[in-house]
Amino acid sequence: MADEDHERPAPSDLAEEAGRSFAGMSLDDVKDHAFWETQPVGQLKPELDKSGPEGPIDDPMTVDEVKKEGYHLPPSFEWCTCDVTDKKVNDEVFELLDNNYVEDDDAMFRFQYSREFLKWVLQPPGYVKDWHLGVRVVGTGKLVAFITGVPAKLSVKGKKLDLAEINFLCIHKKLRSKRLAPMLIREITRRINLSGIWQAAYTAGVVLPKPIGTARYWHRSLNVKKLVEIGFTHLHSRMTMSQTIKFFRLDKKPATPGIRPMEDKDVPAVTALLNNYLKKFAVAPVFDEEETRHHLSMRDGVVYSYVVEDPDKPGKITDFVSFYSLPSTVIQSSGGHSTLRAAYSYYNVAGKADLTRLMEDALILARQKDFDVFNCLDLMDNAQFLKDLKFGIGDGNLQYYLYNWRLHNKLGPGDIGLVLT
Amino acid sequence: MPSDAERLAGVGVAVAAVGLTTAASFYASRPGPKRWTRWLFVGGAAAAYGAYSLATWLEDQKNEAARGGDVRDALETRKKETHRGAVSSADVPSSSDEIRASDPEPPARRSQMDQLLDAVADGYDDDLDADFDRAAKFMASTTDLRLTNDQKLRVYALFKQATFGRCDQPKPRLLDGLARHAKWTAWNELGELSRDDAKEAYVELVAELRRRTEADEGGDGDGTAGDGDEGTAVDGEGDALGGLGGPVFSRPRMPFDVGDAEGDAEGGAEGGAESIGAMDPLLEACRRGDVESLRRAANFGPLDLRLADECGRTALHWAADGGHVQVATALIKMGADVDAVDDDGQTALHYAATCERAEMCRLLLESGADPDAEDADGDTPNALGAVGLAMRSPGAD
Incomplete structure (x- = not known):
């Protein structure tokens, strides 16, 4: 992994520098691949792909071999570790992401992770503060770039891997040409390696070398009038709003007998239910009880989880549904709406209940919590219910990646059991 | 070329007839009771028309024959092509001759049938x-x-x-x-x-x-x-690396087609929206809330405000549905029926209430719309909240 020191720019970097000078913008397609082609990942160009058995791509390393000092940043930038429990730092991270993180292609919406969400997702059991990496401007101290890793256990085709889940790679819009992204990835890799972790999982909208699988977003309107007003979706030209509202109308209350919010006492049962279900997927997390408690307990405004307690056998948990809250800023706000409230399907297990009915209840519960739309990837068993529950196909693909782990064949969405936040 | 000769003959007759007619009219314009010249005038005109019709007919016949020939030639060719594997190579030149012969010349004039087919195609x-x-x-x-x-x-x-x-x-x-x-x-x-x-x-x-x-x-x-x-x-935009992490932003690829989904779920009870042709411009303008187009159209003469689409929705329904208060106001002034119902028995006020359009509810109620009109399901605008919405509307007293 931590393959080379970049104090002296490699020839490819010089070429990148020249390419990027155009109008101050990066020609990232070229740059990205120049970077990713040096990394232990599957390659898009077959001639670059190191063949070998499924498993680690790099030769085994020890922690002693990992570079001890941080990579050098361009002058005027410095590394920092971001403690999101510190109110001031949490605000800085929130603002950086709020202004600079993922947008749609038409610049109408931008993800707005809440402060509470960030605290939740960045501090799972065993989290490492050093893996919350920032870049500040020397002097002003302004936070201009960010990337995070959190520890996770993943089962990849039956092998249990302790790895890092990489998230929130974000660079201030005005600094996109400064070659910061590869530096952030190298530095976080180094920090993760120092903990004796050699693999990572991450997702992205773009195709980089090389996806292990691809999933597609689907969207279910909960408040179609608002979604049309903010331009998230459009009415079919022959459909009235009235007709469309009626079409998407949901029952007021969930129908599965015994469905209720998850409580702390449910943690052992939910852990067992989840692990038993997730083992059928080629790539899926493995949760212990602490992790279930952290990732899947109900947290208002962040993550919502419900269990079905068998009415005939009190105490017996048969099913589980969950979704998390990831709102987006409406950039050109219209009709008095400034926020798109989106629920994202998380982990769902239908034991006794029918999955479609269970997910319809999830829609109803999300509607009760005032969400405007319910988003869902077509992975796990989700393809079963998307059409029946009136989801419409989205324009976003989510590419799944593993760092330093070779798989011979691309996975189908139904083989993927991992949902990142 | 017999057909050319025929056409020449037709043209000759026509020219003669026109000449005759001109002469006749010249004589007819001179003073004096010369009734016979009038008959000559009429006769000449009739002859000219007849000659023209004859020429047209002849030409149609010719095209018709050419097309018939094409089809026959093509069939013939295909028959030969399919046999070619079995038959000797001596067939090849003649067959290729026939292919050339059967290459259809662009017809000099399109037959009525062609035009009709085009018109039908345009309708689709x-x-x-x-x-x-x-x-x-x-x-x-x-x-x-x-x-x-x-x-x-x-x-x-x-x-x-x-x-x-x-x-x-x-x-x-x-x-x-x-x-x-x-x-x-x-x-x-x-x-x-x-x-x-x-x-x-x-x-x-x-x-x-x-x-x-x-x-x-x-x-x-x-x-x-x-x-x-x-x-x-x-x-990848300018920051292909910049979005690395969790979810990406996605939104529906296309407007949701209720008809499509109902078609799937209920065996096409509603019929897909796509099975219907283009929308009437008046309804379309009201759907979009285009009050200018509506006014321009009204300047040319009275509009048919009872006009309804395939679901019985009038211009006022569409305006109410979109919450286009200006358009609805204009339509009501022009005399639109506020209580017109669609195929489900719903009035514009039902639509406004379902869509929670407070100002529209107020406008319609003030214009005499019936808050107690029952639709096919027995729902009234009032039950859907029309009156409450109207009272909450910003302009309400």
């Missing part, structure tokens, strides 16, 4: 919509097409033009990224291209891309790496 706009939806669905669902940036931009631009019409977005700043800029430019360059034309071009482009991909897959596989690289340029 809904076919275009269906094709477009299919193409869009294909593009939405496929991940196999490896497109160059130019192709992606073209697909993007035509899709936008077909679904939204002319580009009305502000020009993005260069800071927003190359890709966004390129997309905007591609869309904007389509200018006033009509939505139907854009749909047609989109359908053709998608078909072409599919064909190429299928051909590529059948052929050499070495385009993969290069194409993959290009693929990130548009999608």
